[in-house]
Structure formats: structure tokens, C-alpha cells
Amino acid sequence: MDNFLEAAIEEAKAGLAEGGIPIGSVLVYKDKIIGRGHNRRIQKGSTILHAEIDAIENAGREYVPFFKESRLYTTLSPCSMCTGAILLYKIPHVIIGENQNFRGEEELLESRGVKVDVINGIECVNLMKDFILNNPELWNEDIGEK
């Protein structure tokens, strides 16, 4: 498996170990991770810190000019908010660990010229499947279905 998707999975597992929702993401510029993050809804009481948003925030302002040449790895298909952040910063390539438990705005990304690769790796699928099964309320809150 791609090392960077592995890094995103590590982030997801770190979130789970903190009692959080197991979704992780890394932002990669020229084969270097410039931002990493995971969902912090529970940990920080946050309505906005999805994994991808957290990774973009953690990259920091100095890297903004490089976002348009970066790749975003995320363990789960990005929701509309994270998709919007990808479009705002013109991130040209998104690698998605899985879209079986949740399918976000992949079509919108592609319609705007973003390259989307979906891996559907068993580790990503199982992380989310188990979490959703055990925490349906939290999951629904995270995707705005509550």
C-alpha cells in the first residue's frame, strides 16, 4: 500500500485511540507530508475539524502556495465541506481510502478537474464499518444527518 495512505490510516487510528472518529488525512507536497490530521469532533468538541480540514489547517499558511501542487490522502470519501476546501485551494489530486461506508462529493471533485483515486482498502473499510456500527449517533452528527 502507498506509504502516504498508510500515514492517513495511522492518523485515523490515532483519532480512534483518543476516543474519536477514525478518519485520517495527510497532505503531501513533492513526496513530503506537509500537513497531517484526523477528525477531532469528539476530542475538541469541533463541528468543522474533519480529518481533511485538520490536515489543511495543520499544514499552515506558509504552505498555501504549494497546495495547488499537492495530493490529499484521506481514509474516507470527503464530505461536501472537505471537498469545498480541496476546491478552494485547488488541490489537484485526492486519494481516498474507501467510499463504501460513505460516498462524498467525488463527482463534484471530478467535475472541477480534480483527479480522484479510490482504493477501497479493507483496513479503511473495516475501521469505519466498526465505528459506525458502534456509534451511529456520532456518525450521523459528523455527516450532518442528526
Added chain:
Amino acid sequence: MDNFLEAAIEEAKAGLAEGGIPIGSVLVYKDKIIGRGHNRRIQKGSTILHAEIDAIENAGREYVPFFKESRLYTTLSPCSMCTGAILLYKIPHVIIGENQNFRGEEELLESRGVKVDVINGIECVNLMKDFILNNPELWNEDIGEK
């Protein structure tokens, strides 16, 4: 002028007074402000805290179930990231102070059933016009054009 748009303008001015980008937003549920915020790019070194995102974050998790019956006021037409957050949480109505200095994803919002009202009030227009004129680099960073 609508009191809630006035509250969003107050937020924009508070941001300007802090040395920040003058964009403000409030989230309103049943005629009560449940979240208020302004752009914090400069103040917090943030890549993600646009005014609308800040307002949604400040509303907090306990209000998530009410987002879908709330109205979002923002002094400036929302970018794709903020549009995505509006769609994620199914906020059904967005009131925009102005779209002359920047026109965001109003069509995408409307195509998903969100009601969009554009006021184009002179105070909102001038706040942004002056800021952009004096800070073109910062502005371009904020809208992913850097």
C-alpha cells in the same frame, strides 16, 4: 438593514480591528444567534477559519441538530469551502452581504436547494474593496489564488 446582517458586519469590523481580513458571519436559529465568527487567517495563522467556518465552529456541537433549520448570514459571498460546510449541515438559507468583490459558489448552493439572498449593501462592499486594495497578497491567499 436586517439586524443579523448588522451583527455579521460587526464581526467583520472586529476582525479588521484585530488586523484581520474583514469578513464576518452569524448563524441564526429561530431569531437567536447561535454562532458568530470572523475570518481568523491572520490572527490564528489559520488556513481554514473563514468567517462562516468560524461561526459554525463557534456554534458548537450541541447546535448541530438545529443547523438544518438555521440561517447563515455572511458579509461576503461564500467560497467553496464555506459553501461545502453549508451543504454538509443542510443550512437552508444564506444571506450574503455582498458579491461584488468576490462571487463564491452561489449557483452550487442554489442547485442544491439552498435559498440565497444577496443584499449588496454599500458597507459590506466598501469593507472588502478597501481591504483588497490595500492587501492584495493576503486576499489572494485567502481565496486560494496565491
